[in-house]
Amino acid sequence: MRASANLQRSAERLKSLIDDLFVFTRTRLGDTLPIEPTQQDFRKICRGAVDEVRAARPDAQIAVQTTGELGGIWDAGRLNQLVINLVTNAVQHGCGAVRLEVTRDDEQIVLAVSNGGPPIPARALPTLFDPLTRAAPLSGHKDASSGAGLGLYICRGIAHAHRGTIGVASDESGTVFTVRTPRLPEPTQ
Ligand SMILES: Nc1ncnc2c1ncn2[C@@H]1O[C@H](COP(=O)(O)OP(=O)(O)O)[C@@H](O)[C@H]1O
Ligand SMILES: [Mg+2]
Numbered sequence: 609m610r611a612s613a614n615l616q617r618s619a620e621r622l623k624s625l626i627d628d629l630f631v632f633t634r635t636r637l638g639d640t641l642p643i644e645p646t647q648q649d650f651r652k653i654c655r656g657a658v659d660e661v662r663a664a665r666p667d668a669q670i671a672v673q674t675t676g677e678l679g680g681i682w683d684a685g686r687l688n689q690l691v692i693n694l695v696t697n698a699v700q701h702g703c704g705a706v707r708l709e710v711t712r713d714d715e716q717i718v719l720a721v722s723n724g725g726p727p728i729p730a731r732a733l734p735t736l737f738d739p740l741t742r743a744a745p746l747s748g749h750k751d752a753s754s755g756a757g758l759g760l761y762i763c764r765g766i767a768h769a770h771r772g773t774i775g776v777a778s779d780e781s782g783t784v785f786t787v788r789t790p791r792l793p794e795p796t797q
Pocket of ligand 1: 756758
């Protein structure tokens with residue numbers, strides 16, 4: 609039982625790493641990230657992503673709150689990857705419970721992922737979404753599952769590919785990453 613749980617955990621981490629490397633390679637070649645948008649439900653995307661993080665980190669406390677009609681046209685695989693990256697970061701770099709909230713603001717979906725813990729240093733914020741950037745040096749206790757410093761770069765690439773935005777606010781009261789993405793694709797030109 610334990611061996612199969614460990615195997616599933618390793619498989620989830622490997623999948624995330626491969627997904628991230630794929631996006632990194634595509635965007636570093638100068639492409640905008642290709643997406644395949646279809647009709648989706650943001651609530652379902654979030655639940656699927658959180659289930660995957662829970663499989664990889666069974667001890668994590670993750671609360672999900674979604675409100676309103678959350679349908680839209682998106683690339684479900686890429687948004688799943690974005691949510692996994694943000695929630696994994698909150699579990700990995702924050703302290704205590706993680707909160708994921710999704711609401712609708714007119715024709716946009718607003719996703720907020722929050723965690724407690726020490727704030728991200730202000731000097732790190734301007735380059736936080738750049739590739740291979742870490743706010744704090746790797747400390748000895750981090751396990752081998754620490755990311756490669758690509759996660760937020762990939763989140764930004766996925767948000768932009770959907771004509772969305774990503775931002776962060778971090779202070780003593782906690783850290784919140786907010787993604788805003790339109791519900792519908794760009795009108796045809
Ligand atoms: N939710 C968070 N809370 C605190 N710090 C964070 C959070 N998310 C990201 N960070 C900081 O931003 C850095 C970059 O994140 P990311 O690009 O995902 O790289 P990685 O997780 O591989 O280190 C992290 O190393 C960490 O210092
Ligand atoms: Mg990360």
